[in-house]
Amino acid sequence: MNSSTLLFLVVALFAVSAVSTGGFVWKYCSTSVKYPVTINQIVLSPNPPQVGKVCKAHFDGNLTYPNSIKSATTVMKISGYIGGKWTTLPPFENDVCDKLTCPIKPGPIVYDYSLTIPVITPKADYMGSLTATDDANDKLLLCLNFTVSLV
Secondary structure: OOHHHHHHHHOOOOOOOEEEOOOEEEEEOOOOOOOOEEEEEEEEEOOOOOOOOEEEEEEEEEEOOOOOEOOEEEEEEEEEEEOOEEEEOOOEEEEHHHOOOOOEOOEEEEEEEEEEOOOOOOOOEEEEEEEEEEOOOOEEEEEEEEEEEOO
16 A cells, blocks of 8 residues: 555645544544644545545534744654454655645635545555644644545
8 A cells, every 4th residue: 555545535734623434534633722723623435434436525624823834844654454464554744835836825724636536455444543733833733644445
């Protein structure tokens, strides 16, 4: 499974405090931290995502940070329940500006993305974490824990 597939499945950049939409469940890493990135809505279609099919994602959120983000990085750590055991995959690092136009100004953020999930992707349960960090000052913009099932 390539990093673009995994990034898409995690909905790499943003999260809500606790939402379950069936196949994809995510929450902030800490309920006591106010992350500068907030989400109003994330919609996956279909949900759960299906191997070999197109999955569309719509993200509607806000950057509450007082400054524009000129450069940011996401790091995803993920494990899949494959072959009867949890298998840790290598971490994936991505440049946020490859997916969104930078600088990202404070205010609304809308992001739509479609991806065909490769047929070689194991149908399994996955869990992991995603962090987004402002490269200018190493400030944590978002931390997300997630689970997703691919069918």
